[in-house]
Amino acid sequence: MAANTRLVEPITLKGFQDFLPEDLLPRKRLIRTIEAVFERYGFAPLDTPALEYLDVLLGTGGEGTNKELFRLESPEGEAIALRFDLTVPFSRLLAQYPDRVKPPFRRYAIGPVWRADKPGPGRFRQFVQCDIDVAGAATVAVDAEVIAVMGAVMDAAGVSEYCVLVNNRKLIDALLVSCGITEITRQKHVLRVVDKLAKVGLDNVRRELGEGRIDDSGDPIPGVGLSPEIIGKILAFIGLSAPSRRGIIAQCSENLPESPLVQAALAEMNELADALDALGVAEEHARFDPSLARGLDYYTGPVFEMILPSAPEFGSVMGGGRYDGLVERFVNRPTPCTGMSVGLDRLMAALNHLGLVDAEKTPVQALVVTMGNVPKAETLRLAAELRAAGICTEAFFASKKKMQMSNQLAHADHCGIPVAVIIGEDELANGVVSVKDLRAGKVQREGIQDHDAYREAGKAGQVTVARSDLVAAVRALLQ
């Protein structure tokens, strides 16, 4: 086909990933684990298309998103784009199907999202999010359930050391109002600066809240222009810490002036603490942290972020919060919503780092190997028999030069197939098959230098059985 044409370079798009079986099998297992947790907490699955109208994704008021989109045109010439998250499509759905999707509604969605960001190590332009959201319930009891799900995913993934940091937009709003910062763009500016705490450090946050600073590249970063006294108040507040959720609430109460706003925020945090207790969420697994400012310009109530104390370099592997305004992009009907998103790629990387991912190279359990002039039909018959018994079986067929026994066993080894079923002319004539445990042979051979001893060890775990005992013999080896 390509004889007269230039070859195409076989490469993956920049910022995108291919998953070979050994990458994909643990991912699929993790997705199934997450799905099971989501369903246990009462969530039902939903799926929406990869592409959406640009208006749906961005809104018409320019509130939009700071995410970079993959934009294109529909065949009808409309502006469309690949979705950048699963939350906006969920909001569209809530507005679009009022008769089928009635609040209270809990849904989970697992699928790829796309961002045309600059890719980097561990940062991809297509990545999978696993989301839960609850629509139609304003109570923070539901936020507590979302936090409990975040922990349950970690438990199910085998992680014991994890912590959901929890803050509340209302608490920060109360703080800002008490500091006389009431204008919304100014409030958001403060939140953006506080959100940089981990990245730029306390001193730089102090400067950015004040007169601004010059960054490393020499560019000026304009400041919010707050007085040192107000800055002191804000920094004291975000520095609060205590060993328990109620301890933090008490400290917040001491550090904020009495006002209806403050009282409401504290009452909500108390209610959240009650609900977390009722759900059995341990103190060390969900901590109130007034410094958490992630997405506070977007969320309207509690916000959550999952960190791994034993693998802090992976940052936030899940995050979420309450967003009570998004559905109003589509319909004039208040729809309180809360939810969270698991970054599957980042979580997978963290689990790998923590040694919590069982290697799995293939689902294939047996390879039927053929020697000499055994008809292909014999190979196929053996494979069919094993498959009928529910054993995942590959029949080896390749180019002629790869049909040697050593090639066939090397193939099984390369793919990680544990059992080989061998039929040669002798076996065929005698109505028997040989069944070989490839893991056993491998272990036996390890470290052996002597050639004959190596060969002998390679025969370990090999038995010859009657044709009629094939399935039983393979099952015995697989156990």
Place this chain on the structure above:
Amino acid sequence: MAANTRLVEPITLKGFQDFLPEDLLPRKRLIRTIEAVFERYGFAPLDTPALEYLDVLLGTGGEGTNKELFRLESPEGEAIALRFDLTVPFSRLLAQYPDRVKPPFRRYAIGPVWRADKPGPGRFRQFVQCDIDVAGAATVAVDAEVIAVMGAVMDAAGVSEYCVLVNNRKLIDALLVSCGITEITRQKHVLRVVDKLAKVGLDNVRRELGEGRIDDSGDPIPGVGLSPEIIGKILAFIGLSAPSRRGIIAQCSENLPESPLVQAALAEMNELADALDALGVAEEHARFDPSLARGLDYYTGPVFEMILPSAPEFGSVMGGGRYDGLVERFVNRPTPCTGMSVGLDRLMAALNHLGLVDAEKTPVQALVVTMGNVPKAETLRLAAELRAAGICTEAFFASKKKMQMSNQLAHADHCGIPVAVIIGEDELANGVVSVKDLRAGKVQREGIQDHDAYREAGKAGQVTVARSDLVAAVRALLQ
């Protein structure tokens, strides 16, 4: 948020689908069924990104594809597009990772593909394909395995009446050469015409093989310009039929002149028949059909198409064949490949039509319902207890006006949740809970007109148990 901005219309992109839980749950079940079959036949999963370089998808020689693509630009300004199938990305992979993906290699891939075609009933611009492919084995024994997988998917989906139509590009080539049609564009023209048989009928095929015809719209369709004698030969050949695979081979043998090409093609069909027999594929489940011309301009050996005799209106729900040249777009290394693709959306529609899809509205098994002034923490504790026992549980929280008992039970009913756990102030005071089988109540109430009788019937299947017996009582109802 939307107070000062125009509302966005909440609509799905033209030609795209949303899947609500009752749509998605059976789809997910079917995907798991298909995955299990693929793994049983020795295939391992692979995944590639949604986007590819345009060159990768189309080749540089213009051989390309007749599919309409969703094209866009990468952030780096390169020409890219959404993938239109899973086969081209697989070919790229084979060329890209020679050390990790060594032939013989069997992979399956399940995922969305995109085509910017005109949408219509049952035709979508994003749809899911479930593909298997085998690389590195030229023997038709592997084609037989692919055909066996097609049948095994149908068996697993509960379909008994199905048939894989099988033809062979080599057989048609032998026919064409024997008719003196040796030029490749002329050969492809003949194949395209023959492929229209089901759509336009025998007479129109005859005209298009000859002088051409005027179609319904008055447009001229140019003909291939064959003589009546040659046309007769071709039509006789594609009209061949017999009750068995070997019967067809015998008829082909009679209808084709002796030549090395013909002998090779017939030998291959005989080998395929042997392999299908060895795999236990019944005659009625895989039939040789010389009229099948699907994709014959693309495939290089056997071609397959799955039809459902009891639901012919769904057309081909799976299709595939041998394509030995595609990998050579990327690398000068012959890599024989064969495979097939399940059109998940079309198969799902056919299964629905055949009544083979069990309805499933939600994975949620129990709804914890609260009445009166019961603290939310009680609801959460009950839910946590059920979840700890592995029961998928939703705790009901909604806006205040929806917190009435009737709303809560209507919600369970709407979502299809089978069991309600009820805790009111009395239950709380007495250390008990009520557990209600919502399906039983529904059945009991059916057809009852009298109001009191209706209420009484609604209590059917409701029991009050000690708090400590909650899990056991719910389990009993779920069985």
